[in-house]
Amino acid sequence: MKRDKSFVDHIRVHCRAGNGGHGVVSFRKEKFVPRGGPDGGDGGDGGKVVLIVDENTDNLRSFHYDPKLLAEDGAHGQSWKRHGKNGKTKIGRVPPGTVIYKSPATDVTEAVAMERSDEGVELEPVIDLTEPGQEYVLLEPGRGGRGNFHFRSATNQVPQERELGTEGSEGIFYFELRRIADIGLVGFPNAGKSTLLGKISAKQPKVASYPFTTLTPQVGVVSLDGGSSRCTVADIPGLIEGAHDNRGLGHEFLRHITRCRVLLFVVDIAGSEMRDPIEDIQTLRKEIKLYDEDLAKFPWMVVANKMDLEGADENLAIFQNRFPKVPIIPISAMEGDGIDDLKVEMSKILSDGE
Ligand SMILES: Nc1nc2c(ncn2[C@@H]2O[C@H](COP(=O)(O)OP(=O)(O)O)[C@@H](O)[C@H]2O)c(=O)[nH]1
Ligand SMILES: [Mg+2]
Numbered sequence: 609m610k611r612d613k614s615f616v617d618h619i620r621v622h623c624r625a626g627n628g629g630h631g632v633v634s635f636r637k638e639k640f641v642p643r644g645g646p647d648g649g650d651g652g653d654g655g656k657v658v659l660i661v662d663e664n665t666d667n668l669r670s671f672h673y674d675p676k677l678l679a680e681d682g683a684h685g686q687s688w689k690r691h692g693k694n695g696k697t698k699i700g701r702v703p704p705g706t707v708i709y710k711s712p713a714t715d716v717t718e719a720v721a722m723e724r725s726d727e728g729v730e731l732e733p734v735i736d737l738t739e740p741g742q743e744y745v746l747l748e749p750g751r752g753g754r755g756n757f758h759f760r761s762a763t764n765q766v767p768q769e770r771e772l773g774t775e776g777s778e779g780i781f782y783f784e785l786r787r788i789a790d791i792g793l794v795g796f797p798n799a800g801k802s803t804l805l806g807k808i809s810a811k812q813p814k815v816a817s818y819p820f821t822t823l824t825p826q827v828g829v830v831s832l833d834g835g836s837s838r839c840t841v842a843d844i845p846g847l848i849e850g851a852h853d854n855r856g857l858g859h860e861f862l863r864h865i866t867r868c869r870v871l872l873f874v875v876d877i878a879g880s881e882m883r884d885p886i887e888d889i890q891t892l893r894k895e896i897k898l899y900d901e902d903l904a905k906f907p908w909m910v911v912a913n914k915m916d917l918e919g920a921d922e923n924l925a926i927f928q929n930r931f932p933k934v935p936i937i938p939i940s941a942m943e944g945d946g947i948d949d950l951k952v953e954m955s956k957i958l959s960d961g962e
Contacts, residue, residue, distance in 0.1 A: 618784045619668050620723075622676045622716050626654025626695030628750035628773025629682035631758070635766070636687075646767050647689050648755030652682030654776040655695035657747040659708070662701040663740035666863045668783055669902075670701070679747075682773060685755040692752060700746075705786040705867070708734040708746070710779055719780040731782055746781070750774040785867060788816055789827050789842035790958060792868030794892055796847060796883070799874045800913040802826070804941040805843045808951065816842065825864060832955040839958055842868060852898035862899045870957050871896070871908040877924055877938070878917035885912070885923050886930065907957050909935040911950060916940040 629651025636644025657677050680695030709731035713719035722729045735744055753771030760767050793801045805813050809828030816827040826843045844864045852858060865871060873892050879885045889910055897904040912924050915938045924938055937953050939946030 618782065619671045619675055620711070620716075620719055621671055621700070621781050621783055622678070623657045623700075623747055623781050624678045624778040625657050625698075625747035625749040625776030626679040626681040627776050628652070628654050628752040629684040629692035630772045631753035631755035631770035632685045632687070633756040633768055633770045634687035643766065645765065646756040646760050647687050648757050648770055649685030649688070649690040649692065650754050650758075651685050651752030651771075651773040652692035652694040653752050654682045654749030654773070655679030655697045656745050656749050657698050657700070659700050659702055659706075659737060659744045659746050661704050661706070661737045661740050661742040663704055665701055665703045666866055667703060667902075668706070668785065671783065677746075679749060679776065681776070682750070682752045684773075685752070685770075689755070689757050694752075695749065702737055702783060703785065704738055704740055706737045707784045707786055708737065708744075709782040709784065710734050711782060713780045714778075716780060734781070736786070747777045747779065750776040787869070788825055788844070788864060788867040789840035790868065791839060791841045791870045791872050791954060792865040793841065793843045793872050793874050794847060794865060794896075795874035796876075796888060796892075797845075799876045799888075800941045801843045801845075801874050804874060804911065804913065804939070805841060807941050807944060807947060808841065810838075813841075813843065830951065830954070832951055832958075837955065839954065841872075841954075847892070847895070852895050858895075859899070862896070862903070865896075866900070866903055869906070870954075871906050872954075873908060873910045874913055875910060876914050877912035877927075878914045878920040879923055886927050889927070889931075889934075907960060909937065909953060909957060912936050912938045913941050915945060916943050 631650050632648040634648040636647045638644050657679050677698045677700045679698035682695045683692035685692045711719050711729060711731060713722055751774050753773045756767045756770045759769040795801050805828045808830045810831050813826040813828035816825045828841050829838055830841050831838045847861050875885045875888050877885045914920055937950050939950055
């Protein structure tokens with residue numbers, strides 16, 4: 609099982625619905641009436657645990673600091689037939705594309721022990737939450753018990769019976785963000801992302817049906833290590849300068865790339881009158897960092913595309929001089945040059961992250 613990273617994409621959450629309050633035994637106390645009739649009220653119902661799909665969140669970070677969803681218990685009934693207060697519902701907000709699994713563990717300690725064992729944990733899928741606004745009752749609460757008022761009868765004016773509230777359900781769950789692909793291609797229009805994806809994919813890349821999207825990522829399957837392993841690569845169109853400010857489809861784009869493990873920045877290294885490749889790489893990095901510091905910590909590398917064009921060699925040398933630590937792989941997607949080396953690097957960076 610993957611462990612927590614700075615960008616929370618997988619987390620254990622302890623969830624408990626509220627217990628029902630107890631009904632009570634009570635009798636009216638009035639002047640001159642030594643023993644009044646039964647007036648014990650009912651317990652309140654416990655609170656539910658509800659998950660709401662919120663398109664304004666794109667990760668599970670809020671659970672990182674408080675990995676619990678504990679609803680309130682219902683209050684016990686009182687005399688004067690007073691009903692105990694119902695427990696408040698506990699709401700958890702998750703991004704679209706969150707899959708919920710249930711652990712066989714009954715408490716957190718047991719869950720942690722299972723995670724640490726080498727055997728792995730058998731998780732049961734509960735629900736795939738996709739639609740913005742969707743609400744899902746994860747755990748049903750306990751019901752309040754009835755007070756002794758309900759147990760009066762012609763033959764029994766002094767009922768001593770009452771019901772106890774029932775227990776709310778409880779469990780250890782795993783919330784996991786659904787991924788689009790292992791690797792996301794990031795680059796300005798015309799950098800050569802589509803050409804590259806077509807070149808490295810085993811088959812024609814498919815349009816990914818990803819629920820909350822107005823963008824249409826293309827996802828290709830790439831075989832690595834001479835066919836012994838594979839990974840998925842997504843070409844997500846739509847990045848423009850100012851994306852972090854939500855210009856164009858900025859946030860939509862950036863939200864998508866958070867659903868990849870590794871980012872591959874594709875740049876037209878030959879450049880043009882319109883674009884300076886070195887500036888482009890810096891701009892891309894900056895957009896990502898401004899959107900989310902944690903996204904900037906994803907493993908990444910640069911693909912210098914269009915090495916077949918004039919000026920490419922010079923620009924590559926300039927870039928390597930200025931940023932000697934940034935891994936940059938020269939290729940020509942069109943001519944197929946450098947693709948094998950690129951695949952080797954892709955394989956390395958993916959296994960580093962595991
Ligand atoms: N000379 C050259 N042209 C390329 C190369 N890769 C892509 N192109 C061209 O650049 C243009 C934009 O490519 P495309 O893959 O659509 O870019 P995208 O917008 O990033 O998906 C197209 O005309 C491609 O044929 C390359 O390695 N060399
Ligand atoms: Mg394209």
